[in-house]
Amino acid sequence: MHDVVRAGAGRRPSLRRRLLLLLLLPMLILLTIDAVVTYGVALNYSNRVHDADLADDVRTLAQMFRSGEVSGDLPAEARFLIEYDPDSHNYYTVRSRRRGLLSGNGTFPEPPAPALGAAPELFYSRLSGRTLRAASLSLRAPNDPGDVLTVTIAETLHDRQRRAREILLLAVPLQTILILGALSLMWLGINRGLRILQPLTDRLAAREQELEPITGEDVPVEILPLTRTIDGLFERLRAMLSLQERFIADAAHQLRTPLAGLRLHVDRARAATDPATVRDALDHIDQLTGRTARTCTQLLALTRAQNPRSECAAHVPVDLARQIPQAVGQRVPEAIRAGIDLGYQGPGGPVYVQGDATALQELLDNLIDNTLRYAGRGARATVSLLPLPDGGVLLQVEDTGPGVPAGMLQRLGERFFRAPDAPSGGTGLGLAIVQQIARQHGAQVTFASAPAGGLRISLHFPPPAKS
Incomplete structure (x- = not known):
């Protein structure tokens, strides 16, 4: 049982772990990008160093031809120094504008010969499927001033790439250690940062049945x-x-x-x-x-x-011109027994309000019930419905009964309030229910004396909200 509980607890989400993982992924991406950039910078640096060496080599070989030390093919010692490469192979060619290839150990495509006196020209070429980096320099032939010699030295890219990889292998471990150190510091910082929640936790733990707000100045x-x-x-x-x-x-x-x-x-x-x-x-x-x-x-x-959930209920269009006559018709037999003439006045077409049909039915039942209970025998009661020019709706219930004294009209709608001379049997809750349901629908309830001396209850429903 304890093992199950511990396993379940281990699967609980952890804010610390989540924050660390959210930081770890960008760090890994950053390390990958940094490795690519570092390799690119190292390779660029290695290319620059090797290009400089390659240019110096071709200048040295050209100087040998200018000084007359070499007139045609290169000596074996010079060829060995040029071709030597522990990991790959270097190549050279010496071409005469008049006589063609004088010396060389490989034939690879070359660009047009550079101008006399210009700096060595660096370019890429290919030989037997391998990419070469070459440097070329032109000079006048020492034995024939009218001829031009073009000296070219080429090397493979293997050594350049190896140097770049060595730099990368030196840099990546250091960068990895720095990132791990940063993550460790972040973990410590997260742990210390989450301690700010402790006062809130202690405050909640000290409560018993209080439901006061918990948001205070110490809440992050x-x-x-x-x-x-x-x-x-x-x-x-x-x-x-x-x-x-x-x-x-x-x-x-x-x-x-x-x-x-x-x-x-x-x-x-x-x-x-x-x-x-x-x-x-x-x-x-x-x-x-x-x-x-x-x-x-x-x-x-x-x-x-009065339930707060009732105020959050979704309202839909309700046709009062259909619902009110049905509610009045259901209460006609009761009105006849009470000796009250109950009727309805309203338009022939539909009249819609946004609301809850069940709650509105409860409202109508209590309005009619209030009239039947207090209007008295021989009274006339009318439920009327009137669309207003602004898009609102006016619902009125008016009777010719004894009414309510003017000083007590403002108290109608209070819970358990009944006029002193009201007939017995009521609860004093009907108009309070009407008030509450009207408030949920944004309607305004007004109590007034009717012209015939009875009571007039008016409900003004607002126009529908514009979307």
């Missing part, structure tokens, strides 16, 4: 995105916990009275011997059970509306 700039993301998570957790605590408090507040009433009427029914008293107690129990169920439903609806 490089991990600010991480700490800010954690702070955002903490903020969402705080909101969820606050929502949970509020739900528990609301449930305890709202259910205490009906549950106490249920207990009272249960005891009353048990103690009663009169059937009429038992039926009355059961009627009260039925009413309290319905009130409790409605309170639970409203509390859950308010909690869903």
